[in-house]
Amino acid sequence: MKPIRAVKARPVQQTLVIPRARVRQPLRSSLLPSRPLPPSSSSIPCPIGGHITPRRFQHPVMDSGFVDAPLPMDKISLSSVQESTGRIGIPERNQMFVVLLSAGSFNPPTYMHLRLFELAKDALEAQGYIVIGGYMSPANDAYRKKDLLPSIHRVHLCELACRTSSFVMVDTWEAKQNSYQRTLTVLSRIQSSLCHSGLIRKESLKVMLLCGSDLLESFATPGVWMLDQVRTICRDFGIVCIRREGKDIEKIISSDEILQENKNNIFSVDEIVPNQISSTRVRDCIRRGLSVKYLTPDEVIDYIKDQKLYVARRNQESGFLMG
Amino acid sequence: MKPIRAVKARPVQQTLVIPRARVRQPLRSSLLPSRPLPPSSSSIPCPIGGHITPRRFQHPVMDSGFVDAPLPMDKISLSSVQESTGRIGIPERNQMFVVLLSAGSFNPPTYMHLRLFELAKDALEAQGYIVIGGYMSPANDAYRKKDLLPSIHRVHLCELACRTSSFVMVDTWEAKQNSYQRTLTVLSRIQSSLCHSGLIRKESLKVMLLCGSDLLESFATPGVWMLDQVRTICRDFGIVCIRREGKDIEKIISSDEILQENKNNIFSVDEIVPNQISSTRVRDCIRRGLSVKYLTPDEVIDYIKDQKLYVSDS
Numbered sequence: 305m306k307p308i309r310a311v312k313a314r315p316v317q318q319t320l321v322i323p324r325a326r327v328r329q330p331l332r333s334s335l336l337p338s339r340p341l342p343p344s345s346s347s348i349p350c351p352i353g354g355h356i357t358p359r360r361f362q363h364p365v366m367d368s369g370f371v372d373a374p375l376p377m378d379k380i381s382l383s384s385v386q387e388s389t390g391r392i393g394i395p396e397r398n399q400m401f402v403v404l405l406s407a408g409s410f411n412p413p414t415y416m417h418l419r420l421f422e423l424a425k426d427a428l429e430a431q432g433y434i435v436i437g438g439y440m441s442p443a444n445d446a447y448r449k450k451d452l453l454p455s456i457h458r459v460h461l462c463e464l465a466c467r468t469s470s471f472v473m474v475d476t477w478e479a480k481q482n483s484y485q486r487t488l489t490v491l492s493r494i495q496s497s498l499c500h501s502g503l504i505r506k507e508s509l510k511v512m513l514l515c516g517s518d519l520l521e522s523f524a525t526p527g528v529w530m531l532d533q534v535r536t537i538c539r540d541f542g543i544v545c546i547r548r549e550g551k552d553i554e555k556i557i558s559s560d561e562i563l564q565e566n567k568n569n570i571f572s573v574d575e576i577v578p579n580q581i582s583s584t585r586v587r588d589c590i591r592r593g594l595s596v597k598y599l600t601p602d603e604v605i606d607y608i609k610d611q612k613l614y615v616a617r618r619n620q621e622s623g624f625l626m627g
Numbered sequence: 628m629k630p631i632r633a634v635k636a637r638p639v640q641q642t643l644v645i646p647r648a649r650v651r652q653p654l655r656s657s658l659l660p661s662r663p664l665p666p667s668s669s670s671i672p673c674p675i676g677g678h679i680t681p682r683r684f685q686h687p688v689m690d691s692g693f694v695d696a697p698l699p700m701d702k703i704s705l706s707s708v709q710e711s712t713g714r715i716g717i718p719e720r721n722q723m724f725v726v727l728l729s730a731g732s733f734n735p736p737t738y739m740h741l742r743l744f745e746l747a748k749d750a751l752e753a754q755g756y757i758v759i760g761g762y763m764s765p766a767n768d769a770y771r772k773k774d775l776l777p778s779i780h781r782v783h784l785c786e787l788a789c790r791t792s793s794f795v796m797v798d799t800w801e802a803k804q805n806s807y808q809r810t811l812t813v814l815s816r817i818q819s820s821l822c823h824s825g826l827i828r829k830e831s832l833k834v835m836l837l838c839g840s841d842l843l844e845s846f847a848t849p850g851v852w853m854l855d856q857v858r859t860i861c862r863d864f865g866i867v868c869i870r871r872e873g874k875d876i877e878k879i880i881s882s883d884e885i886l887q888e889n890k891n892n893i894f895s896v897d898e899i900v901p902n903q904i905s906s907t908r909v910r911d912c913i914r915r916g917l918s919v920k921y922l923t924p925d926e927v928i929d930y931i932k933d934q935k936l937y938v939s940d941s
Contacts (some may be wrong), residue, residue, distance in 0.1 A: 415738065415921040422918035468925055576912060577922055578903040585900045595745035598738040599900055602791060 373477040375497040381436040381471060385504055401504060402428050404438040404544065405494060406514040407478070407487050409449055409583065410458050412608060413440065413465040414600040416581040421472050424514050424544040427573040433510070439475040439494060440466060446484040451587060453613060455479035464603040487513065488533050491541050512542040512571075517551040520570075524560035531562065538566035546573050548580070590614040696800040698820040704759040704794060708827050724827060725751050727761040727867065728817060729837040730801070730810050732772055732906065733781050735931060736763065736788040737923040739904040744795050747837050747867040750896040756833070762798040762817060763789060769807040774910060776936060778802035787926040810836065811856050814864050835865040835894075840874040843893075847883035854885060861889035869896050871903070913937040 385401055404424055410417060417440065425435040442458040443449075452458075459476050466472040477493060478485045495511045498504055513519075520543065522528045537543065547553045553572040557563040563570060581599050589596050591614055596605055608614060708724055727747055733740060740763065748758040765781040766772075775781075782799050789795040800816060801808045818834045821827055843866065845851045860866065870876045876895040880886040886893060904922050912919050914937055919928055931937060 418921045422920050426917045469920075576917070577905065577908045577919075578901070579922065580901040580903075582900065589899060594749045594899070596900075597745050597792075598741045599902065 371477075371480045371482065373475075373480045375439075375475055375477065375494060376473045377437070377498070377501060377503065379437055379469075379471050379473050380498070380503060381434075382503060384434045384436050385508075399508065400433050400510050401508050402433045402435045402510045402512055403494060403498065404435065404512055404514040405441060405475070405487075405491055406439065407441045407490060408443060409447065409452060410440060410442045410462050410465075411449070411452055411583050412458070412461045412586060412600060412604055412613075414581040414583055414586055415598075416579050418465060418469065418472065419575075419577075419579050420514055420516070420546050421469065423546050423573050423575060424512075424571075425471070427571060428544065431571070435471065436504075438469075438472040438514070440472060441475045441477070441490050442479045444478055444481055444484050451614070457607075457611065457613060461604050461607060464607055465601050467601070467603065486533060488536055491537065495541075510542060512544050513537055514544045514546070516546050517548060517553060517556065520545045520553065520556050520563070524556055524563060534562050535566070538562060538569055542569040542571070544571045544573060546575050548575055549578055587614050694800075694803045694805065696798075696803045698762075698798055698800065698817060699796045700760070700821070700824060700826065702760055702792075702794050702796050703821070703826060704757075705826060707757045707759050708831075722831065723756050723833050724831050725756045725758045725833045725835055726817060726821065727758065727835055727837045728764060728798070728810075728814055729761065730764045730813060731766060732770065732775060733763060733765045733785050733788075734772070734774065734776055734906050735781070735784050735909060735923060735927055735936075737904040737906055737909055738921075739902050741788060741792065741795065742898075742900075742902050743837055743839070743869050744792065746869050746896050746898060747835075747894075748794070750894060751867065754894070758794065759827075761792075761795040761837070763795060764798045764800070764813050765802045767801055767804055767807050774937070780930075780934065780936060784927050784930060787930055788924050790924070790926065809856060811859055814860065818864075833865060835867050836860055837867045837869075839869050840871060840876060840879065843868045843876065843879050843886070847879055847886060858885050858889070861885060861892055865892040865894070867894045867896060869898050871898055872901055910937050 380403075404421060406417065406420060408417070421438045425438075428435050440462045442455055442462055443452075445452065445455050453461075456479075459474060459479050462474045466474060475490070475494065478490050491511050491513060495506075495509065498509060498511075499506045523534050523538075545553055553570075557567050557570060586596050586599055589599075590608060703726075727744060729740065729743060731740070744761045748761075751758050763785045765778055765785055766775075768775065768778050776784075779802075782797060782802050785797045789797060798813070798817065801813050814834050814836060818829075818832065821832060821834075822829045846857050846861075868876055880890050880893060909919050909922055912922075913931060
């Protein structure tokens, strides 16, 4: 459900002017740029009206206009690929290896997000695929959702959240760019990074979008996505859709032309154990000082507490923050 | 929803004869008796028909007929009690301290079970109580539910599950007895153990039953519970009921006489974040070789794998 925006290159060190905003203490994080962070967090009133989301990452921009952020591959299950490769160097039995991409706000990440990977892996492996890795790709700050934490936090929370997973990693590329990125761009980049690494051949690799039925429904909703994007995602990549109880995936697919013509590349997975932990409600609990233990990993909770995230809502009536 | 059965004393070392059963390797557990375990796991066919659940704990029985199992108190929040106690040694402002009891199969324990404690604690503290501890009390093997793991495993799983909780512990007493125990007995025993320990005065302590709406509904269902039990639990202890979305607690209470007359001692707590992780489905996933990661703590999953629990139907 990301707004349709073309990627634009931005010059180095372009800073938004934020009036009367507070300078925050630098965070202890490997993602932290060497300069102190620009002031404050998301959704600050702008003098000309509306709200601005200040950019958190002021990284040097490459000639292509993109910020460099290598794809982590430490958890890619190379042994699965190697075991399956025969003596003449090509995988036996046309074995297909899958890498999953879950793109979202992760505001904050919860056990529900992590469960999607587990469910998808089990379902795909029952179909004969081998899942060799998964990526959480936190949305860019330009996504401008209400209450969206700066991406530096969300990336760190995702890293904490997937720590004990054997195959899920965090792709920071999308978050680090200076502007909104298309899901298709992120999918393509994962595919090319993995193939260029030499770890796996293009013909054996399938990078698939992991999502819930709400995202699939947005594909079928006129005006939300560009049709060629939907077509390319469905045809050249593929979708694994985790179906909540009561949601009719087959109906969503059959009601849309592009989804219907690519239905063999859209996998529907039942959510056997209902686990509807919504980030919105988790944020609500945190704001109200209620416990969120057992809804998300302890490390995520500890970080949120230490950094005092989510505890104060921007109050529009109170105007600007003290500077 | 436990069957109504009176407590009976059993003589020491009474062993059920189990035909054609396998001897299992002893488990590494502090709960393990010094002898090897009796053969095999739950639900073994009995020569005279039906199934028997063999008893796992063959502990020496005390004169009272009960097996000894001290109540753990390591996580009881004494500082809360002490801070609130004034100079003349009585708690200020009639401060009430609550200890929660969650009685169930825990087959296996999941994040849902653990969330109940968190929700109840928040809700009670918003009402001015201070929650100083909580207990998971795994049901006795005599409960005879289908697929019920031997209690030695369920107790251990609960201990692993509540490890990172600041206030939840495992009360092994119910599981260790040689027969089924009433919930009321477990509640009373927690109360008397805590008071006799000197940690807290009887007048300041409230031991409450923590449950979901299904248990509350069973209270109101004729024939399931003995009425005097329900009355005593509601009146002398109290209930914290976690309400799933769509469940009408007020209706359940108002439709039953005993619940209605004690409604001030029944707290209804909204489950703000739906988390319907059912142990039945978790077992199903395990049997089918599917992942249950993020439905229950990793240590619980590792133990289930190591011990090969749930993998095959008996």
